[in-house]
Amino acid sequence: NAGVTQTPKFQVLKTGQSMTLQCAQDMNHEYMSWYRQDPGMGLRLIHYSVGAGITDQGEVPNGYNVSRSTTEDFPLRLLSAAPSQTSVYFCASRRAQGARWTDTQYFGPGTRLTVL
Amino acid sequence: DAKTTQPPSMDCAEGRAANLPCNHSTISGNEYVYWYRQIHSQGPQYIIHGLKNNETNEMASLIITEDRKSSTLILPHATLRDTAVYYCIVRVAAGGTSYGKLTFGQGTILTVHP
Numbered sequence: 001n002a003g004v005t006q007t008p009k010f011q012v013l014k015t016g017q018s019m020t021l022q023c024a025q026d027m028n029h030e031y032m033s034w035y036r037q038d039p040g041m042g043l044r045l046i047h048y049s050v051g052a053g054i055t056d057q058g059e060v061p062n063g064y065n066v067s068r069s070t071t072e073d074f075p076l077r078l079l080s081a082a083p084s085q086t087s088v089y090f091c092a093s094r095r096a097q098g099a100r101w102t103d104t105q106y107f108g109p110g111t112r113l114t115v116l
Numbered sequence: 117d118a119k120t121t122q123p124p125s126m127d128c129a130e131g132r133a134a135n136l137p138c139n140h141s142t143i144s145g146n147e148y149v150y151w152y153r154q155i156h157s158q159g160p161q162y163i164i165h166g167l168k169n170n171e172t173n174e175m176a177s178l179i180i181t182e183d184r185k186s187s188t189l190i191l192p193h194a195t196l197r198d199t200a201v202y203y204c205i206v207r208v209a210a211g212g213t214s215y216g217k218l219t220f221g222q223g224t225i226l227t228v229h230p
Contacts, residue, residue: 033217042203042220042221042222042223043160043220045217048217058217090160092160092218104162104165105152105160105218106162107159108159109158110158
């Protein structure tokens with residue numbers, strides 16, 4: 001299994017541009033989520049999904065959209081990039097339920113985004 | 117989710133045991149203690165979790181005090197590759213009303229030196 005993959009690894013945008021960060025997992029996990037990590041801060045939840053067609057907001061959803069048309073993919077869209085969105089973005093997935101040892105979140109390698 | 121308190125940094129000599137403490141004095145009865153780590157420039161990685169009994173896996177051991185107000189993550193033979201930020205997180209287990217959001221605090225920066 002490839003686990004959780006994210007593309008691109010690096011991206012530079014100009015203020016006002018839009019783009020989509022891609023996230024895919026091949027573990028058939030029901031739950032997927034997006035976090036951002038800023039210097040000196042922990043990860044903050046942006047959006048999450050508990051299954052195909054179901055999404056919800058996390059702590060810092062403003063400026064981002066998500067959709068979940070398949071179990072495997074969970075793209076994050078920046079509608080109009082702002083310098084405040086400069087960050088490292090991590091996608092994560094996990095099983096919805098199961099034995100306690102499956103309650104593990106798997107993270108992708110991250111996308112480093114700079115907005116000028 | 118209960119708040120956790122960790123020391124900001126710790127050092128450990130290579131080959132020795134690294135003992136990382138975590139205080140979670142407001143933990144509820146249905147909340148588990150989770151440990152993740154983040155090696156520089158990588159995504160967080162799950163290490164271990166437990167409810168009240170001590171737990172061990174191929175990566176580490178987790179010791180939880182009897183009153184569950186604190187715990188210790190033990191890396192038995194630390195290597196240079198264990199240098200990372202270690203996060204102690206308390207939350208309900210999968211299947212609860214919580215989606216399973218992980219609330220990452222500042223964590224402990226563990227530096228393993230030769």
